[in-house]
Amino acid sequence: MRALRALRPVQEPPARVTRITVHRPSPPLDGLVELIWAADSYVAQAERERVLPSGAQSLVVHLGNGPLRVFTDEDAIDATEVSGAIVCGARVTPLLIDTALGPTVGVEFKPGGARPFFDLPADAITGRVVSLDALWGASAHSLRERLMETSSPRDRVRLLEDNLLRRLARSFELDAALRLSLDAFEGRDLTSVGEVNRRTGLSPKRLLALFRDEVGLSPKAFWRVRRFRSALRALDHGTLRGAAVAAEHGYFDQAHFVREFRSLAGSTPREYLAARVVGTDHVSVRR
Template identity: 35%
Template sequence: MSSFLPPPALRSLVSCLWSTDGRSRHAVGTTRERVLPTGLVHVVLRLDDAPLRIDDGRGEETLSPAIVGGPRMASYGKDVRHPVASVGAVLRPGAAAHLFGLPTCELAARHTPIEVFWGRDVHLLREELGELKTQQARLEAFAAELSRRMANAGAVHPGIVSALIAVEQGVDRVATLADGAGLGPRRFRRLFQETVGLTPKGWLRLRRFQRTLAFACRDHVDWASVAIDLGFADQAHLVREFRAFSGITPGDYRRRAPADPNHVPAS
């Protein structure tokens, strides 16, 4: 998979665009992967009708070739036996409301066919992208469609923007985030969940998990020190949280050595 910086007009709404040419990212023989939660909204258009099957613990599901994956707090299994050329986008918090017309929390923890929101337009877009010969041309056409659909996007509430920045700067208490946003606790929670799709506490936990993954990818890891640095009560707490989000232990994650931190070969 190749990732690309969005054009300037999209950068406040889209964190990255990506494209694949249909080749697997995993070693030969890998049939499944675990997709780890990022807390962000993912838009995916597969340019072939080969089935895409996932299992999120509630049973196997076959997905539409054009889907929006809402923010989630747990990993899910994905069948990777049929890779196809695809394009996608990772949205910034708040962007989904402008692209799909509903609060992000209504997309949470599920995959929704994009045709629910765009109707037949999404089929025409997939056909158009499939006829283009290069990944760059596909990304440019996809970016143009996103730009058109979000041309009149409004700004995210400034209090929520400040809270998201504060989390990345190390603030780890919901009350502190609400105070910094200048909002009462109940209104802050409601606005945050509508914008991000997760509760403030859930977002804090998930961002800490993602920081843990960055350490897990290093050659040598002192997990006791990492636990302290990231604000866990102890190493056991770190391991419990890691398993809650990924379904595996940090040691198992390192043994599987994923090429992409959030896509772990399972079998």
């Protein structure tokens, strides 16, 4: 669902054909949206994939004929089927999906960035996949039809961006206390959630309420996910390995890092590197 490195259509090896277009929006969307993407075609290496948690919400519009199938775990046979467009809440575990997808377009929001577009507290959909129809009504169906009528991935990205701009309707900025807190959690020198309370002046109760309402995760859970994401980037770039990654990103030791990684990614770091779908947040699940 997410492609971080592709700035133009990318050709992968024959075993996996992916063409992804990615756009990073300009103001005022850039403070709320990480990127907007469109996948023109996708042939997976496995029947299922894990989508790794990011600490933020996402929007996915599936333009194929069949539904998107979401599994509760890797051994599950039955799946929840969602047609059309979906909103994925913030989560601390991977999202397990079927890979039989056609053309798809989506939005990766920044932490806290989805709230202006969906009129409900972020924790109302934490860990859940919700039909966009339930949040936007008939306009969600209309948006999907217009996207299906648009053949170019880049035009689909522009259409979706225009829709978000109309929904925003005015300049919008994250709450100052939330923005300060989010920045604090990105610091590699952070040692505890209590340190964020001290830096921001927010009481533990206020910080908890703010994060549940705007982000969808508790401050501690959000910190876990963002630290994991930082370590993941180091693994992807091949700059650090094992104990060095653990030390650089604030884990007690390598064993702590592996436990946290398995909890958040559903695999060990070594298994992740062998099964990752390059350029995305997806990991192939080989059963």
